[in-house]
Amino acid sequence: MGFTREADHGTPPALATGPGVTLTIDGERITLPEGTSIMRAASLSGGSIPKLCATDNIESFGSCRLCLVEVEGRAGYPASCTTPIAEGMVVRTQTDRLKQLRRGVMELYISDHPLDCLTCAANGDCELQDQAGAVGLRDVRYGYDGATNMGQPKDQSNPYFDFDPSKCIVCSRCVRACDEVQGTFALTIEGMGFDSKVAASQDDAFLSSECVSCGACVQACPTASLIEKKVVETGTPDRAVVTTCAYCGVGCTFRAEMRGEELVRMVPWKDGKANRGHSCVKGRFAWGYAQHQERILNPMIRASVSEPWREVSWDEAIAHTASEFRRIQEKYGRLAVGGITSSRCTNEETFLVQKLIRQGFGNNNVDTCARVCHSPTGYGLKTTFGTSAGTQDFDSVEQADVILVIGANPTDAHPVFGSRMKQRLRQGAKLIVIDPRRIDLVKSPHVKAEHHLPLRPGTNVALLTAMAHVIATEKLYDETFIRTRCDWDEFQDWADFVSEAARSPEAIEPLTGVPAADLRAAARLYATGGNAAIYYGLGVTEHSQGSSTVMAIANLAMATGNIGREGVGVNPLRGQNNVQGACDMGSFPHEFSGYRHVSDTAVRETFEAAWGVTLDSEPGLRIPNMLDAATDGSFKGLFIQGEDILQSDPNTHHVAAGLAAMECVVVQDLFLNETANYAHVFLPGSTFLEKDGTFTNAERRIQMVRKVMAPLNGYADWEVVQLVANAMGLGWTYTHPSEIMDEIAALTPTFAGVHYDRLEAEGSLQWPANDAAPSGTPTMHIDGFVRGKGKFVVTDYVPTDEKTGPRFPLLLTTGRILSHYNVGAQTRRTANTAWHPEDRLEIHPADAENRGINDGDWVSLRSRAGETTLRALITERVAPGVVYTTFHHPDTQANVITTDYSDWATNCPEYKVTAVQIGLSNGPSDWQEDYADHARQSRRIAPLEAAE
DSSP states (O other), rough: BOOOOOOOOSSSSOOOOOSSSEEEEEEEEEOOTTTHHHHHHHHTTTTOOSSHHHHTTTTOOSSSOOHHHHHHHHSSHHHOOOOBBHHHHHHHSSSHHHHHHHHHHHHHHHHHHOOOOOGOTTSSOOOOHHHHHHHHHHOOTOOOTEEEEEEEEEBSSSSSEEEEEEGOOOOOOHHHIIIIIOOOOOOOEEGGGOOEEETTTTTBBBTTSSSSOSSSSHHSSSSSEEEEHHHHOOOOEEEEEEEOOSTTTTTOEEEEETTTEEEEEEEEEETTTTTEEEEEEEEHOOGGGOOOOTTOOEEESSSSSSSBEEEEOOOHHHHHHHHHHHHHHHHOGGGGGGEEEOOOOOOOHHHHHIIIIIIOOOOOOOOOOHHHHHHHHHHHHHHHTSSOOOOOGGGGGGGGGEEEESOOOOOHSHHHHHHHHHHHHHHTOEEEESSSOGGGEEETTTEOOSSEOOTHHHTTHHHHHHHHHHHHHHOOOOOOHHHHHBHHHHHHHHHHTTGGGSSSSHHHHHHHOOOOOHHHHHHHHHHHHHSSEEEOOOHSSSSSSHHHHHHHHHHHHHHTTTTTTTOEEEEEESSSTTTTHHHTTSSSEEETTEETTTTOOOHHHHHHHHHHHHHSSOOOOOOOHHHHHHHHHOOEEOOOOOOOOHHHHSSSSHHHHHTTOOOOOEEEESSOOOOOGOOOOOEOOEEEEEOOOOEEEOOOOOEEEEEOOOTTTTOOOHHHHHHHHHHOOOOOOOOHHHHHHHHHHHGGGGGOOOOOOHHHSSSSSSOBBTTTTTTOOOOEEEEEEEBBOOOOOOOOOOOOOOOOOOOOOOOEEEEOOOOOOOTTGGGSSSSGGOOOOOOOOOOHHHHHTTOOOOOTTTTEEOOOSSSSEEEEEEOOTTTTTEEEOHHHHHHHHHHHOOOOOTTTTTOOOOOOOOEEEEEEOSSSOOOHHHHHHHHHHHHHHHOOOHHH
């Protein structure tokens, strides 16, 4: 599309329903909801009232006095942004007196503003410039050399945007955006009158302030006072393409604003149904990795991992890949090869990889990184509710009265939704946080949890069962809902179980470390506080009892009737951009797309008819099983799309041994990641900016990914998979991802109504989208559960086999940080490293003092599985006996520490509970240095002369 600004109606839409209010604006009659501002009404009627302090993603303020209007029968000149419409109102927006007043106001602004428009980076994209023209300003009586703001030094500390106070008009839009949209309250107006200015925190530099670089202030600024460095460097954009972010599971929609083939900025799209015009530092700014110098753009092969890589043509790489997989299967058998799909690639690409494995390799040896994070969600919710996904859309949080967050850190891992949650909390909703760590939501500006239950890692099931004990024994359950919607006999069995004295808050207090009184109060609030919604993350699923915990959460929601309407529900916060989609597309070894088991003859016959082959009815190998089989000598070849299992999967030594035992490892990715150290073929991948397709976010929302620029490597990822498939004789003929989606829709009942023309027309769809739900399904289980009756499941607490003791007395748990994403392959190649240049080990002051550890010291971190070193960060965010780290940097090798223990139902690794000991160290361990040396050697690329 060509470049035009998004329409800005000045003030947010009114929420009122009803017949509406009719008024006349400049002779035009218009009917709009009660509560609409005159400014918005004028804009919607096709007019335009000058404005500077008003923008439609924050509340009206009325400070700039540029938007004055005349209202028949009223004295004075009210501000149109703060004046609501009224029945029969007659408004004039252009009169001689209004023109005079507006020019006078604009003169004051311009008198204290540098007139460097021709060299200003915002020239042609500046609201002050536009409004000066709109009011007809031609001269300034007060001169142009205001002594107040001119000449102030720029703040260029932030790696992504500059702050030039000399160009600030103190409209407060940035301050209000930080408060109302982001909820960080990092900006303020300091001083009074002409001396007033915008300040970050206590007049700190932006980089060192509380600013989280979400970009809301930059987006709100009407001048070049806050402006992206890239715009300064490149110039203003000349075209825009709407696409979907490739970071977390929120699925924010952006306008990718381009100048030619160069991306200038990513601007959150106001019509984005997941983000509603907001963004975080990653989606807004951290896209530079797409053109990073370390990106690999040419295919490479090598005979062994001890040799340097050799660049080859695409034809040679594809032919070699196909011949190697054929050779291995001929020598070792049909089951000796498999593949791993990516939760970062599109639905269409993921679908093609699992199709390649099943149709081309003839087995079900396909798995995905989604299993190592959220497979317990699929198992637990399918068992209890009948479908493997969350129940609500993100808008639902606006109707919640009680929000229970367990094992999730929304402000860091899902920051845009975290901001939505904080908005609702500031409006009066109550918050319960269940987490071993004191996350920001426990207490942050204008937000404080009613209850923080800092449980001991690994005791989720015990704590949730104790909450159920309170609800059952105090009869706080919703009997009408249960009798109508659930199996009453199963409920009674469950209620009898949880009511036993051994499961009371008092009985489990020594186990969880949570005071019984606090737990009882939290349970009562959840059961009786109105609409109650549960949001959870990897702190629930990545445990040996992950599936049990998900079912325990579902039990609580059903027992209290908090399912099937807005403001309630069970909502997993998916970690990566397409974790939900990877699961939906059949990336598991036991399921086709739509979560249907491979042993189901009718389902299998549908795929066999479409693909023209006989499919295996036996489930294939999961990733750990593939690695076990490799070390046993029976598994020899692996195709890996967009996944770095050596850094992200548990027990790094075991992963490395399995990869080293294989004869052909093919990695399709953007960079030579850690797994590529053991690869024999490297196929360059494409970024989300270089492809068409769809992602499915955490609310089951299917959204378009649109190609912004041509793939730098020559092919989108789906095209590379098709080349491999055709080299193996499969004869695929897709010409566009829309054709792949048509096949998905034809084979997957929940996607039956999903087609690109509908997505283009409607913006997005939430599955199920089919004949039974033609407009999609924002809220699940409204009239009944997908499985029929909701199923209560007894979830007994079984302690993990990972035990603390004299050698390993502390418990390590892991998580993410705002500025980085997953294994950091993308964000580490951006300026986000300014905030988090290394992983740190959080340790409580008492534990640090006992070991003689000071903040910043190198410490060794040892478990039964391995040892690594990193720097200490002393903090009371963690409780005594618990330590915490992130896993974004490969030199930390956090997963050397984690064990092979996993969820009993899905094999999801138990990342969140590892018994460890820490002590002082002199720096990186010998193992880390050896690993780094091995990585350097394995990434060597032969000079082109040698290749020729």
